[in-house]
Amino acid sequence: MLSRIAESLFWIGRYVERADDTARILDVGTQLLTEDASLDEEQTCQQLLAIMGAEVDGPVDRYVLLHQLLYDPESTSSIASTLAAARESARRARETLSGDMWEAINTTHLSLSSGSIRSMRATSAFGWVRDRSALITGIAEGTMSRDDGWLFLTLGRHIERADMTARLLATASLGSGPVAAWTSTLRACGAYEAFLRTYRGIETDLEAAEFLLLDRVYPRSVVASLTRAELALERLDASSKRSGFDDAQRQLGRARAELEYRPLREIIEDLGEEMESLQVACSAATEAVTRRYFHGAAATTWTGGAA
Numbered sequence: 001m002l003s004r005i006a007e008s009l010f011w012i013g014r015y016v017e018r019a020d021d022t023a024r025i026l027d028v029g030t031q032l033l034t035e036d037a038s039l040d041e042e043q044t045c046q047q048l049l050a051i052m053g054a055e056v057d058g059p060v061d062r063y064v065l066l067h068q069l070l071y072d073p074e075s076t077s078s079i080a081s082t083l084a085a086a087r088e089s090a091r092r093a094r095e096t097l098s099g100d101m102w103e104a105i106n107t108t109h110l111s112l113s114s115g116s117i118r119s120m121r122a123t124s125a126f127g128w129v130r131d132r133s134a135l136i137t138g139i140a141e142g143t144m145s146r147d148d149g150w151l152f153l154t155l156g157r158h159i160e161r162a163d164m165t166a167r168l169l170a171t172a173s174l175g176s177g178p179v180a181a182w183t184s185t186l187r188a189c190g191a192y193e194a195f196l197r198t199y200r201g202i203e204t205d206l207e208a209a210e211f212l213l214l215d216r217v218y219p220r221s222v223v224a225s226l227t228r229a230e231l232a233l234e235r236l237d238a239s240s241k242r243s244g245f246d247d248a249q250r251q252l253g254r255a256r257a258e259l260e261y262r263p264l265r266e267i268i269e270d271l272g273e274e275m276e277s278l279q280v281a282c283s284a285a286t287e288a289v290t291r292r293y294f295h296g297a298a299a300t301t302w303t304g305g306a307a
Contacts, residue, residue, distance in 0.1 A: 013156030
């Protein structure tokens with residue numbers, strides 16, 4: 001496969017997942033501001049921007065937050081710019097995509113760039129982004145052969161999902177009422193019902209964090225996402241007889257083991273720093289994948305490419 005095509009598919013996976021998860025993080029953050037009167041709006045918005053790697057000069061409130069992370073096409077952290085980048089990646093890999101997948105990505109970008117999303121209430125806008133991301137992902141599931149292109153798309157999606165679930169967990173820790181914060185996070189992930197079934201109705205911050213970090217069968221948990229990314233790398237390097245030889249596999253495997261083989265309370269005690277370490281591992285894995293597979297596409301400049 002051409003490195004240009006492989007890189008484009010990898011970043012389509014990452015960008016679509018990033019748009020989906022940014023909507024989920026904003027959903028949790030705005031719910032916290034609405035439901036927890038003890039929170040300082042300026043401070044919480046600044047913390048949310050920091051979690052997403054965005055900076056704003058001057059005072060910040062929830063409207064500035066939404067502009068920076070949802071509407072602004074010039075902000076590399078916004079959903080608008082992320083979906084524009086997904087569309088540009090899809091254009092570069094146009095010959096490998098099904099017509100349905102190209103249509104879904106292109107119309108999503110055009111709808112967003114037309115400004116129609118600004119007329120929606122914030123919660124409706126978050127739902128629209130999640131629906132469009134699910135549509136694109138579902139079309140990819142139903143129309144792509146399980147070849148190397150599929151593996152690069154899957155690899156990008158799950159590295160991004162692990163990174164963004166880490167940011168969601170950091171967002172949940174901002175609330176002063178832990179149960180309410182975690183309930184909002186579980187609902188934003190679509191995980192609330194699965195969580196209640198798994199823990200038989202027990203609802204505490206520790207169990208919620210454990211579910212989103214360590215559950216092996218819930219697809220948005222950090223461990224499940226890292227495992228899927230590792231499997232994609234193994235299949236891309238099926239001829240290798242050595243486990244863990246690939247730099248990206250080593251980074252992802254080490255991050256997963258750090259979570260799986262340590263006491264949960266130890267991780268929760270310093271959740272913010274632990275989640276930052278996980279994001280660094282995802283970034284290092286992306287750099288390793290780029291060095292190994294995308295060398296021929298080095299001339300391309302990727303919008304918001306850094307994890």
